[in-house]
Amino acid sequence: MKSLLFSISPFIFVVLFALSWATSAYADESFLDCLSLHSKDYSSISKVVYTQNNSSYSSVLESTIRNFRFTAPTTPKPLVIVTPLDVSHIQATIYCSRKHGLQIRTRSGGHDFEGLSYVSEVPFVIVDMVNLRSVDIDVKNRVAWVQSGAVLGELYYKIAATSNTLAFPAGLCPTVGIGGYLSGGGYGILFRKYGLATDNVIDAQLVDVNGRVLDRKSMGEDLFWAIRGGGGGSFGIVVAWKVQLVSVPATMTVFSINKTLEQNATKLVHRWQSVAPKLPDGFYSGVTLTRVNSSQDGKKTILASFHSSFLGGIDELVPLMQERFPELGLVREDCIEMSWIESILYMGQLSNETLDILLDRTFQSPLLSPSFKSKSDYVKKPIPEIAFQGLWSKLFEEEARFASLSFIAYGGIMDE
Numbered sequence: 397m398k399s400l401l402f403s404i405s406p407f408i409f410v411v412l413f414a415l416s417w418a419t420s421a422y423a424d425e426s427f428l429d430c431l432s433l434h435s436k437d438y439s440s441i442s443k444v445v446y447t448q449n450n451s452s453y454s455s456v457l458e459s460t461i462r463n464f465r466f467t468a469p470t471t472p473k474p475l476v477i478v479t480p481l482d483v484s485h486i487q488a489t490i491y492c493s494r495k496h497g498l499q500i501r502t503r504s505g506g507h508d509f510e511g512l513s514y515v516s517e518v519p520f521v522i523v524d525m526v527n528l529r530s531v532d533i534d535v536k537n538r539v540a541w542v543q544s545g546a547v548l549g550e551l552y553y554k555i556a557a558t559s560n561t562l563a564f565p566a567g568l569c570p571t572v573g574i575g576g577y578l579s580g581g582g583y584g585i586l587f588r589k590y591g592l593a594t595d596n597v598i599d600a601q602l603v604d605v606n607g608r609v610l611d612r613k614s615m616g617e618d619l620f621w622a623i624r625g626g627g628g629g630s631f632g633i634v635v636a637w638k639v640q641l642v643s644v645p646a647t648m649t650v651f652s653i654n655k656t657l658e659q660n661a662t663k664l665v666h667r668w669q670s671v672a673p674k675l676p677d678g679f680y681s682g683v684t685l686t687r688v689n690s691s692q693d694g695k696k697t698i699l700a701s702f703h704s705s706f707l708g709g710i711d712e713l714v715p716l717m718q719e720r721f722p723e724l725g726l727v728r729e730d731c732i733e734m735s736w737i738e739s740i741l742y743m744g745q746l747s748n749e750t751l752d753i754l755l756d757r758t759f760q761s762p763l764l765s766p767s768f769k770s771k772s773d774y775v776k777k778p779i780p781e782i783a784f785q786g787l788w789s790k791l792f793e794e795e796a797r798f799a800s801l802s803f804i805a806y807g808g809i810m811d812e
């Protein structure tokens with residue numbers, strides 16, 4: 397079981413980063429000279445190089461900063477941003493960054509919890525993959541080549557446009573970038589049946605530290621293993637990934653049930669921990685805990701929101717839940733049948749949006765506040781009821797008024 401804590405925190409990191417480097421015009425210029433010398437076609441790369449003097453520099457830098465803790469003036473800024481149009485631009489940037497002692501930060505969707513794709517304490521260059529975001533679906537062979545700069549929503553949209561029984565097992569926030577997501581593993585609503593997103597990667601195109609362009613065969617199985625979950629930014633720049641698409645039924649079922657402390661939430665959450673990991677593989681099951689004011693007396697209480705998706709119809713789901721988790725009191729009326737792509741919107745709290753929202757890269761997910769601090773951990777033994785009671789009193793503290801906890805059940809193929 398994985399838990400995630402989202403909350404707003406004071407901006408203490410800014411103090412740590414306050415000793416930022418000064419922009420060196422000399423370093424800047426010689427780096428640009430290097431790019432011009434080592435690019436096959438300087439006129440094309442010059443259009444996608446942004447120095448701090450460029451009028452578009454700030455808008456390009458801020459385009460995918462999701463966490464506004466890192467937009468402060470004191471946050472270190474890159475000397476240069478390159479938004480490559482092709483692999484040769486990446487090769488030139490790697491070569492020149494090494495030559496001039498600049499660190500490279502690679503950015504795809506910019507959703508890194510600590511801004512690692514666009515902040516560094518040493519002089520650095522951002523390689524922003526925004527222009528490399530093609531998605532090519534091969535329905536017949538049930539595979540897709542997707543470039544790192546695409547976001548999950550773009551991949552989902554293209555899959556759904558070609559088939560209603562194919563899917564990719566990835567996460568709920570449509571603006572998360574493919575590059576960082578696959579580099580870190582990637583869990584989502586199909587992961588109990590099909591594993592992590594990166595378990596479904598079958599080939600990749602990587603530019604290594606020497607500027608070599610490698611595929612699975614030429615990089616070897618060790619490096620191919622490392623780039624699938626070993627953490628982004630560590631092993632080179634992944635340009636594109638070949639992924640296996642998976643089967644989903646044309647109709648799935650989703651539900652969401654809310655319970656407060658007065659409605660027995662503590663006992664239900666406690667019990668959920670034992671039930672959820674053992675549900676059939678076709679289930680995704682999570683519970684989010686937030687502090688709210690009771691609609692009856694206005695007093696603080698905890699809202700436990702149980703949400704699930706299931707690869708099957710209502711007729712199969714309801715008896716199963718009534719047998720395994722009768723205390724939750726699920727009835728048919730709580731459930732909605734829909735397609736996989738609709739379930740992505742529903743589970744991502746985007747039910748009121750049309751599918752086009754998946755293509756909107758600027759959209760700010762309702763799943764998180766703009767100045768979040770987030771931390772994940774694994775719960776291996778059920779948390780006792782008394783510990784939840786202690787947790788509630790922590791959530792009632794003033795400082796925690798915007799905090800929430802999300803528990804996501806593992807089990808299924810994840811136990812293997």
Ligand SMILES: Cc1cc2nc3c(=O)[nH]c(=O)nc-3n(C[C@H](O)[C@H](O)[C@H](O)COP(=O)(O)OP(=O)(O)OC[C@H]3O[C@@H](n4cnc5c(N)ncnc54)[C@H](O)[C@@H]3O)c2cc1C
Binds near residue numbers: 462511566569763
């Ligand atoms: C709102 C929100 C919801 C999320 N939901 C989920 C979820 O459901 N499931 C889940 O598993 N995770 C989830 N995450 C975590 C998310 O998957 C990771 O933060 C992921 O690394 C973000 O990828 P990105 O490309 O958007 O981020 P970026 O900030 O662009 O990159 C993240 C890291 O990967 C590196 N990187 C980026 N692109 C490349 C590349 N092409 N080659 C090499 N390295 C690269 C960066 O340098 C950085 O270190 C969520 C995060 C947020 C903010």
